[in-house]
Amino acid sequence: MTEPFPVAEAEAKPCPFCGDRRMTVYQGDTYRWRVAVCNSCGAQAPDVRCTIGEGQTREQALADANKRAIDVWNERA
Ligand SMILES: [Zn+2]
16 A cells, blocks of 8 residues: 655646635555545546656655646646
């Protein structure tokens, strides 16, 4: 189980459903997936896969995946 990752408000676009900017990135179905979720209404972005690149630590891969989860949220918002 990976830890929920609180997203800085400045990094996320407002939620298209409720307007809140407070997001958290959670683990998806398995530890390989990360998904950004609105703290207020629970709206979810599409989940992104966490893959460990060559020479990357698991922590770095997780940080990358968290960032991509916010990116896909921002693309949709
Ligand atoms: Zn919302």
